Amino acid sequence: MMVGNKRDPLYSEYVFSDPRRVAIIGAGLLGGSFGLAIRKRFDRCEVVGVSRSAISREQAVSSGAVTSATDEAGEACEGADLVCVAIPVDGIAAAVVKAVKNCHADGMVIDLGSTKTTIVRAIDGAPLAAVKFVGTHPIAGSEKTGAANARADLFVGKTVVITPGKNTPSGLVNRARGLWQSLGAKVMEMSPEEHDIAMASVSHVPHLVASMLAGTLRDQTAGLVGTGWLDLTRVASGDPQMWAAICRENPSAISAELARAGQWLSRLRAAIDSGDFASVERMLVEAKVVRDHVASRQK
Amino acid sequence: MMVGNKRDPLYSEYVFSDPRRVAIIGAGLLGGSFGLAIRKRFDRCEVVGVSRSAISREQAVSSGAVTSATDEAGEACEGADLVCVAIPVDGIAAAVVKAVKNCHADGMVIDLGSTKTTIVRAIDGAPLAAVKFVGTHPIAGSEKTGAANARADLFVGKTVVITPGKNTPSGLVNRARGLWQSLGAKVMEMSPEEHDIAMASVSHVPHLVASMLAGTLRDQTAGLVGTGWLDLTRVASGDPQMWAAICRENPSAISAELARAGQWLSRLRAAIDSGDFASVERMLVEAKVVRDHVASRQK
Numbered sequence: 164m165m166v167g168n169k170r171d172p173l174y175s176e177y178v179f180s181d182p183r184r185v186a187i188i189g190a191g192l193l194g195g196s197f198g199l200a201i202r203k204r205f206d207r208c209e210v211v212g213v214s215r216s217a218i219s220r221e222q223a224v225s226s227g228a229v230t231s232a233t234d235e236a237g238e239a240c241e242g243a244d245l246v247c248v249a250i251p252v253d254g255i256a257a258a259v260v261k262a263v264k265n266c267h268a269d270g271m272v273i274d275l276g277s278t279k280t281t282i283v284r285a286i287d288g289a290p291l292a293a294v295k296f297v298g299t300h301p302i303a304g305s306e307k308t309g310a311a312n313a314r315a316d317l318f319v320g321k322t323v324v325i326t327p328g329k330n331t332p333s334g335l336v337n338r339a340r341g342l343w344q345s346l347g348a349k350v351m352e353m354s355p356e357e358h359d360i361a362m363a364s365v366s367h368v369p370h371l372v373a374s375m376l377a378g379t380l381r382d383q384t385a386g387l388v389g390t391g392w393l394d395l396t397r398v399a400s401g402d403p404q405m406w407a408a409i410c411r412e413n414p415s416a417i418s419a420e421l422a423r424a425g426q427w428l429s430r431l432r433a434a435i436d437s438g439d440f441a442s443v444e445r446m447l448v449e450a451k452v453v454r455d456h457v458a459s460r461q462k
Numbered sequence: 463m464m465v466g467n468k469r470d471p472l473y474s475e476y477v478f479s480d481p482r483r484v485a486i487i488g489a490g491l492l493g494g495s496f497g498l499a500i501r502k503r504f505d506r507c508e509v510v511g512v513s514r515s516a517i518s519r520e521q522a523v524s525s526g527a528v529t530s531a532t533d534e535a536g537e538a539c540e541g542a543d544l545v546c547v548a549i550p551v552d553g554i555a556a557a558v559v560k561a562v563k564n565c566h567a568d569g570m571v572i573d574l575g576s577t578k579t580t581i582v583r584a585i586d587g588a589p590l591a592a593v594k595f596v597g598t599h600p601i602a603g604s605e606k607t608g609a610a611n612a613r614a615d616l617f618v619g620k621t622v623v624i625t626p627g628k629n630t631p632s633g634l635v636n637r638a639r640g641l642w643q644s645l646g647a648k649v650m651e652m653s654p655e656e657h658d659i660a661m662a663s664v665s666h667v668p669h670l671v672a673s674m675l676a677g678t679l680r681d682q683t684a685g686l687v688g689t690g691w692l693d694l695t696r697v698a699s700g701d702p703q704m705w706a707a708i709c710r711e712n713p714s715a716i717s718a719e720l721a722r723a724g725q726w727l728s729r730l731r732a733a734i735d736s737g738d739f740a741s742v743e744r745m746l747v748e749a750k751v752v753r754d755h756v757a758s759r760q761k
Contacts, residue, residue, distance in 0.1 A: 447702035
């Protein structure tokens, strides 16, 4: 039983029992980092990674993210008291329903997906799954991929949003809270819908805007890009399939944020076209105030 | 006389005589870095910094960027064989015209501004200035400001665009080329108009888009931003007045690029709204191809 004491930086106010067997469906960067974090915190725990690709399974084992790996999710979940689903968002709901059937009777299933509404709604509609599943989203990641790039401290000090559904038992929510706190994360609770609107603003649309900057680069100008452009477009090197899936799972919030982005740019363009540079400067000042404020909170 | 030999990494195919007295109008991060680079390469050169602010003058001297500092541009330019104008773009043309009057009869005046058309056109219309001035733009910088953050190697390996006007003597263009090559930069030549269109695409609009991401952040979501958002908005913490001046100096190219940005985002939004996620993925793949290609060229 992991309870800790208040002086322990990993002290958790929520009880989370030491897991004995953990299954991780999808052993990429996030799943691999979850495995490393679990193994660091609960050193006698067995961690089974699931991946269809033999290379991914090899990487997951050799990096120490899992104690063993298989391509059979059902087998991996057998008897697991914790299952973590760490695959692209459009496959999560189906994987959760399957994991719930195979895991331990008292097992908990979580996911790491960066969209929540469609996933949590789907599970809410599947009573057997709803009582074992808690949607969670750690705000952490990397443009790198694969368990070979996984880090045991990826979630330390990071925010994890927990998004209970209508049918999620409150005891299970507290257990998920305790789990993430025991791994060093800060936990926030939001509804899946609130989460998706917020993430469209702080993550999904910023990613798509980075792709826009890369996608609209003029020919013959590649030799002129500086560190600014490279920093601004870094995330556009991410996996297009994964990001298309995020758009598919969170279309309305993303569409609304894209509209707001377009309106801001149109307003700026109208000010430039009419020679109203005082308004241009005012818009840039407002943006700077927000950015400086948010950045100072992160320190 | 600096000529160098071909084995010297700073070998220049263009002749640039050792300067004896250099004036730098505007002793901030760029001007200060220019001073450090000049003093490193030409160690007996006198470098006079010009700033209206006593703090900036103090920083410029104490950081070693200049050998002395004054608030009098005319005095600083007196007898200078090289004047570097490193102030916000909307003040450059007037400062160049003044510098030309005060510098050495064989002196050369350059600027470091990130817009070129209005500056070069204004100087082209001032015959006495046109024969001494070459517009140059080093693609280098930092979100930090002030000579205290200046770096002697800021321009090493970086691209400098030289933008001759209709009345710029070709000998002077070669001298500017030799200067920048002697400081370790790679030189490209473009017309001021070509330069401004290209920079709107690779620098100006990306900056404005970063401001958009900060300016449209929803309330209550500041606690949810991750490293992606912070990286994407980093340049939005830059000086709003300086960036409003860039919009004022390069309005038509920036307006055209803002329109292209808006069109790309609208096209993406239409694909999302109509559930056409194959098109979404295709747009993201195209962007990734461009980004990966450009990033690989930078290595």
